[in-house]
Amino acid sequence: MKSFSFLRLSVWFYLAIFFAYLLGPLVIMSVTAFNSPEFPRASPWECLTFEWFSALFQDERILNGIWNSILVGAGTVVLSVAMGLAGALMLTQIWPKLRATYYTIIIAPILIPGVVLGISTLVFWDRINRMLGLGVDSFLSNGLFLTIIGQSTFIASYCMLVLVARLQRYDIALTEAALDLGATHTQAFRKVLLPFMKPAIASAAVLAFLASFENYNTTTFTFGEYPTLTIELAQKVRYGITPAISALAFIIVVLTVFAALANEANIRRKELVAAARKDATVEELESGRMRLPNFFSSNWAAVGLVVLACLTVATVGTATVYSPQQCIADIREQKRLETEQRIQELRQRRAEEAARRAAEEAESGADSTGGQSKPAAGGNSSGFGGAFAPSALGGDSSTDDPDTGADAAPEQDSGSGFGGAFDPNALSGGGDDGN
Amino acid sequence: MSAGVGVDLENLWIRFGDFVAVRDANVKINGGDFFSFLGPSGCGKTTILRAVSGFLEPSEGNVLIGGNNMRGIGPNKRPTALIFQNLALFPLMKVWENITFSMEIKGASAKERRKRADELLDMIALPGQGDKLPSELSGGQRQRVAIARALCAEPDVLLLDEPLSALDLKLRQHMRTELREIQQRVGITFIYITHDQGEALTMSDNIAVMKAGVIDQIADGKTIYNDPATAFAASFVGENNVFRGKVKRIMGDEALISTNRSGDLVARISSANQGKMAEGDDAMMFIRPEAFALAPNGATGDHFITARVNHEEFEGNVFNIFMEGEGGKELKVSIPNLGQSFEDHTGQNITLEYETQNAVAVPAGELAAE
Numbered sequence: 124m125k126s127f128s129f130l131r132l133s134v135w136f137y138l139a140i141f142f143a144y145l146l147g148p149l150v151i152m153s154v155t156a157f158n159s160p161e162f163p164r165a166s167p168w169e170c171l172t173f174e175w176f177s178a179l180f181q182d183e184r185i186l187n188g189i190w191n192s193i194l195v196g197a198g199t200v201v202l203s204v205a206m207g208l209a210g211a212l213m214l215t216q217i218w219p220k221l222r223a224t225y226y227t228i229i230i231a232p233i234l235i236p237g238v239v240l241g242i243s244t245l246v247f248w249d250r251i252n253r254m255l256g257l258g259v260d261s262f263l264s265n266g267l268f269l270t271i272i273g274q275s276t277f278i279a280s281y282c283m284l285v286l287v288a289r290l291q292r293y294d295i296a297l298t299e300a301a302l303d304l305g306a307t308h309t310q311a312f313r314k315v316l317l318p319f320m321k322p323a324i325a326s327a328a329v330l331a332f333l334a335s336f337e338n339y340n341t342t343t344f345t346f347g348e349y350p351t352l353t354i355e356l357a358q359k360v361r362y363g364i365t366p367a368i369s370a371l372a373f374i375i376v377v378l379t380v381f382a383a384l385a386n387e388a389n390i391r392r393k394e395l396v397a398a399a400r401k402d403a404t405v406e407e408l409e410s411g412r413m414r415l416p417n418f419f420s421s422n423w424a425a426v427g428l429v430v431l432a433c434l435t436v437a438t439v440g441t442a443t444v445y446s447p448q449q450c451i452a453d454i455r456e457q458k459r460l461e462t463e464q465r466i467q468e469l470r471q472r473r474a475e476e477a478a479r480r481a482a483e484e485a486e487s488g489a490d491s492t493g494g495q496s497k498p499a500a501g502g503n504s505s506g507f508g509g510a511f512a513p514s515a516l517g518g519d520s521s522t523d524d525p526d527t528g529a530d531a532a533p534e535q536d537s538g539s540g541f542g543g544a545f546d547p548n549a550l551s552g553g554g555d556d557g558n
Numbered sequence: 559m560s561a562g563v564g565v566d567l568e569n570l571w572i573r574f575g576d577f578v579a580v581r582d583a584n585v586k587i588n589g590g591d592f593f594s595f596l597g598p599s600g601c602g603k604t605t606i607l608r609a610v611s612g613f614l615e616p617s618e619g620n621v622l623i624g625g626n627n628m629r630g631i632g633p634n635k636r637p638t639a640l641i642f643q644n645l646a647l648f649p650l651m652k653v654w655e656n657i658t659f660s661m662e663i664k665g666a667s668a669k670e671r672r673k674r675a676d677e678l679l680d681m682i683a684l685p686g687q688g689d690k691l692p693s694e695l696s697g698g699q700r701q702r703v704a705i706a707r708a709l710c711a712e713p714d715v716l717l718l719d720e721p722l723s724a725l726d727l728k729l730r731q732h733m734r735t736e737l738r739e740i741q742q743r744v745g746i747t748f749i750y751i752t753h754d755q756g757e758a759l760t761m762s763d764n765i766a767v768m769k770a771g772v773i774d775q776i777a778d779g780k781t782i783y784n785d786p787a788t789a790f791a792a793s794f795v796g797e798n799n800v801f802r803g804k805v806k807r808i809m810g811d812e813a814l815i816s817t818n819r820s821g822d823l824v825a826r827i828s829s830a831n832q833g834k835m836a837e838g839d840d841a842m843m844f845i846r847p848e849a850f851a852l853a854p855n856g857a858t859g860d861h862f863i864t865a866r867v868n869h870e871e872f873e874g875n876v877f878n879i880f881m882e883g884e885g886g887k888e889l890k891v892s893i894p895n896l897g898q899s900f901e902d903h904t905g906q907n908i909t910l911e912y913e914t915q916n917a918v919a920v921p922a923g924e925l926a927a928e
Contacts, residue, residue: 296646302633303611303640304660304711314662318650400694 149376156369159451163366170450173442175366176374182367188355191267192336195351198271199278199335200328206275207282207327208320211290214283230284232277241344244273266347273345278334282327289323381431387424395422562589562747563624563637563714565610570619572605579605581771583619587749587764592741594750594758597768598794598926603751604643607717610749611640623715639713641721645704647692653703654679654688660711678706681740698729705740715747722757734760755795759783767791769924775830787830789923792844799889800925801843805835813919814860815843819884824860825917840922847878847892849916853909861917863910865889867903879903 155163159170179185210229217225232240252263262268293316301311317324339353346354356368565587572580579602587593595603608614610621612633621628628636639660647656654675655662661671675688682702692700701721708716718737722730738761741748752758758765759779766776767790775787786792793800803817809824811832816822825843827835835841853862865881868888872878876892877900883889891910893900 294644294646296642296644297648299613299633300640300642300646300648301659301663302613303638304663304707305634306659306663307634310663314659315648400690 149372152369153373153376155366156373158366159447159454161365163364163369169454170447171445172447172451173445174447175370176442178365179367179370179374184350184355184359185352185367185371188350188352191346191349192352194267195270195274195342195349196332196335198267199274200331202271202275203279203282203331203335204286204324204327206279207286207331208324210279210283211286214287215290215293215295230280233280235277237277237338237340238344240276241273241341244269244276244341245344248272264347266345266349269345269347270342270349270351273341274335274338277341278331281334282331285327285330286320286323289320293319377431377435381428384424384428384431388422388428391422391424562591562745564589564591565593565715565747565749566620566622566625567606567610568620568622570606570609570621571617572602572609572614573617578771580609580616583773585766585773585776587747589624589747590745591763592738592748592750592761594752594762594765595768596752596755596758596765596795598753600770601768602771603768604719607640607719607749607751610715611638611717612636637714638717639708639711639715640717641704641708641719643719643721643723645700645721645724647700647704647707649692651692652688653684653690653692653695656692656703657688657706657710659707674710675706678710681709681743682706697725698733701725701733702736705737709740709744713746715749716741718748718750720751720753722752723754730754730757737761759795767794769794769926784918785828785830786844786918786920787828789842789844789920790926792828792842792918792920794926797847797890798844799847799883800887801845802884802922803841803843805837805839805841805919808835808837812914813841815841815919817843817884820863820865822860823863823917824914825919826915827919831920835919835921841919842922843917843919845912845917847890848876848894849912850891850893850910851912852893853911855907855909857909857911861912861914863889863912864907865910866907867905869904870902872900879908881908 151165152163154165156175157171157173158165158168159172159174214222214225214229248263248269252261255261255263257263297315297319298311301315302308306314336351337353338351339357342351342354343357350358356371359368565585567583567585570580570583570585571578581602583606595606597603605614609616610623610628612628612631612635615629623637633640648659651659654672657675657678658666658671661674666674672688676685679685679688682705684699684702687695687699692703695703704721722733722737725733734757737748737750741761750758750761759782762779764776764778765782767774767782767788769788769790775782775791777785777787782791782795786795789800792798801815801817801820801823803815803823805813806816806822807814808827811827812824813827813835814822814824823843850863856864858864865883868880868882870877870879872895873892874895876894879891879893881889881891
């Protein structure tokens, strides 16, 4: 019994670690979207702020990137699902001996690196463009067109995999039955096969859109005048990131959770209705008085969905009335005070050090000649000059420096925050000054 | 009502590569008949059905429906409707939508379709079930929906591909009667495919017995049972005891056969083979279990058989006696239970007799697998 509970405990422990690994980064990132520092950080927590969201919605490039991503995504969904469905149908119709070969060929784009697909798309369509004698601003060299085509080369394969899985459960006798009842091939496809494939088509479409939305390495070659969101983000990150990007990530996470919950709630609802129908008697079905299950009953997904919706509304509501100005001002004030205090401490420490040094100087001066006052130059003897000497930061500090003996002249000359670092004399060390 | 539309198969050959699925089939099916193709699985009966419905082009020969050659005409243009083995009801459509699919194709309004569906649901005794999904029906109900869907297309010929094979025994027996009733009511030609001889015998006007792509015999059920044309037909339809041997003498429509085990026995030559059997030919003789009667022990003659009893069983309506037979196969005898006393014969030798007209002689041939 004891070992059993130990096993249970370790399973829970493992799960906790696993989910922390999986979701931790997302949580941290979401927190940074609401923290006020200019650089995205979760701690120390300073002020709750929504300004990164407004900063996000005022960033023309990000908004434009989102719009382009949606355009590309829509195009890719249409093209990939159509090609994927055609490929999947072909796979079930093709001569069995060719099937394995055909499958390999059609799956290959998934295995080819996206970079290669991007370059080859660019080169291929450029060639075609030239062969047709079209200019650089023709449709075939349009960034939108190229990105959609380039992404679809491999996203269509993903779609095909999803669709094939469903198609394998399709009974070809259903098409035959439709034909037998007088339908044409088109009618059989539209009225029997397509409705059957609908759930898989929806899955494939979602998959295609997400794959398109997050794609970077193919798009980076083809985007032209239409930089997508990923491209814009990558370009932004080069110049440092702001929590506005965290805000965007947070919005995407929330939307994803929303969609997942809605989907789950819908599936559960259907299951419950089906179960209720199965239990219902003929009379109940006929009279239409069958009691359908309550929307929330035994449907945690629906409950979660509503809770999430309420939270969202509450957050947006808070954001519109909440102003973190006071908090930010306080934090700023606090920071200023802290800085001042630190400067103060620094000064004090330096003063103490100076006093100690003065005492040492006096001692060494007693038992050595003036020419050998080398150690008195202190840090200045190194190649960095006085750059790391705390006294150098002050710049004006050298005036009250007691170190004004034989080496005082170069020290005075530098007089800048760099100390003697750029003083050519300093490089050779203070030793020769003494000679 | 008209006599219905007949179907003719003329010199029909169907090949898949080197494999011959149907070999020179010639069948004439009268309009309004309930016609069955009976044979073990893999004998080509479903292939014939697919050729009639148009999913398969014959390699040679023709399919004629109502006298019109169907070559080059697709399944959606033929006046046939097929009921699939697995029924192939459209899983996402409600029952009424399934039934009236053929009307939807022709562009009928939902109201018309609903009305027709209700009529047909009444006919198949499923009133008010139109709004269910096929998955919510029982096996027998689905069966009836499939029939209604096919009938809704108003076909001249209804083709049924072992539609009862997925049902349990009780339901199967019930559906037999129901199918026969429906056929008589609508008066169209039914072509029925089955490997179950009980189904074929109870429902059909005429039966074609098939073996490995070849049609052995076409006749009504009674003829096939009592007067089989081949050894295969005799052994496949109903239970039968086989005696192998050689023809010793031909006496008009009777033959004396010297059997390998039971001596010389007399049998009636089946009508299809009269005049075709000669003395010295290999022959087979068939006697049904119920055609035997117990005879006084030790009686001899050309219609007496003596053998040792292996075991016996009581089946309610009959006593079954299993005796040592030829080639390891047991000889089965069924004595009707009429309330008589019945002693156990296990281990003893007993003598049986039969009437000559109940023994059928045919040329030696392949038997149906057990």
